[in-house]
Amino acid sequence: MSRAYNFCAGPATLPEAVLRQAQEEMLDWRGTGMSVMEMSHRSDDFVAIAEAAEQDLRQLAGISDDYAVLFMQGGASSQFSTIPLNLLGDKGSADYVNTGIWSKKAIAEASRYADVNVVASAEANGFTSIPDQAVWQTGADAAYLHYTPNETIGGLEFDFVPDSGDVPLVADMSSTMLSRPLDVSKFGLIYAGAQKNIGPSGLVVVIIRKDLLGKARRETPTMMNYQVIADNGSMYNTPATYSWYLAGLVFKWLKAQGGVEAMAKINDRKARKLYDFIDGNDFYANPIEPRFRSWMNVPFTLAEDALNSEFLKGADARGLLNLKGHRSVGGMRASIYNAMPEAGVDALIDYMAEFAEEQA
Numbered sequence: 001m002s003r004a005y006n007f008c009a010g011p012a013t014l015p016e017a018v019l020r021q022a023q024e025e026m027l028d029w030r031g032t033g034m035s036v037m038e039m040s041h042r043s044d045d046f047v048a049i050a051e052a053a054e055q056d057l058r059q060l061a062g063i064s065d066d067y068a069v070l071f072m073q074g075g076a077s078s079q080f081s082t083i084p085l086n087l088l089g090d091k092g093s094a095d096y097v098n099t100g101i102w103s104k105k106a107i108a109e110a111s112r113y114a115d116v117n118v119v120a121s122a123e124a125n126g127f128t129s130i131p132d133q134a135v136w137q138t139g140a141d142a143a144y145l146h147y148t149p150n151e152t153i154g155g156l157e158f159d160f161v162p163d164s165g166d167v168p169l170v171a172d173m174s175s176t177m178l179s180r181p182l183d184v185s186k187f188g189l190i191y192a193g194a195q196k197n198i199g200p201s202g203l204v205v206v207i208i209r210k211d212l213l214g215k216a217r218r219e220t221p222t223m224m225n226y227q228v229i230a231d232n233g234s235m236y237n238t239p240a241t242y243s244w245y246l247a248g249l250v251f252k253w254l255k256a257q258g259g260v261e262a263m264a265k266i267n268d269r270k271a272r273k274l275y276d277f278i279d280g281n282d283f284y285a286n287p288i289e290p291r292f293r294s295w296m297n298v299p300f301t302l303a304e305d306a307l308n309s310e311f312l313k314g315a316d317a318r319g320l321l322n323l324k325g326h327r328s329v330g331g332m333r334a335s336i337y338n339a340m341p342e343a344g345v346d347a348l349i350d351y352m353a354e355f356a357e358e359q360a
């Protein structure tokens, strides 16, 4: 059995080396006679696995001791409410940037708890460009500024980190985390659902500046209280142990690749190749303003929508899987996260070229 190239946006492809290691360790983790899945989260073995994962992530992303790293559950979506509950404090409003579907979901959820001030929206340009920060209408008394650095569905990505002044900057990095170097010190809180660039779904990694802990509203569910989770080393209840372990294997793999600096070079090359091909071929198109094109999620359309199913059929036959675009956008989308080998992008481009030629 050979592995296909899986272009799914999430759950997404994982490094083959990581899966093989997990397979080798599946039944008997290092002579313990049991699988990581079967271990007590309080056991020395699991605590060591968990701590190593955190340390490796801290090293990879350059996270200082000013920040707590939390391994929570409920995916990125649960953070849409966890964030306002914890960060509003005595303030009633929060600033949000609307750049697409994930921003909108975050805004809708925050609106249940706060007066949401949408400081800027890309809706007017069809979510193909990011409004310049000079025209953002920030609120006078916002508790934080939330944005989505990479819109996974639209393929729209910030090429700058917003300047939020003294207001804590909060970022949903689900689909861009660890794709390149990042200055964590610019952020109050970073969160990322694991199933794009980190590991299996369900797990969500939260990186929070420690001075933002301890401000949760009284009605905040205990399981959503960052202070409680931090005080208990993300083990207030049973954590997602196997996902945590796998994320740790991915972090080790990333370090072996040369860390995020090395990944940035590879990711830049992969994305550039694919966009250059799309731009150079009349049969394919991508609508995003070039400077805001996502490194991780590349949506594209064919010259005729009627050919979509034939394109997908041919792709499947070659082991190029899950290229169908999100139901809200249509067309195609190739997600090319860290774990997508460059050879996968090359194979996709070869197929796209051939398919276009057949139609000519």
Ligand SMILES: *Cc1c(COP(=O)(O)O)cnc(C)c1O
Pocket: 010, 074, 075, 076, 077, 078, 102, 148, 150, 151, 152, 172, 173, 174, 175, 193, 194, 196, 201, 202
């Ligand atoms: C996938 C994704 C989410 C949702 O993640 P879940 O784990 O399914 O809740 C949120 N934001 C962004 C940017 C995403 O890519």
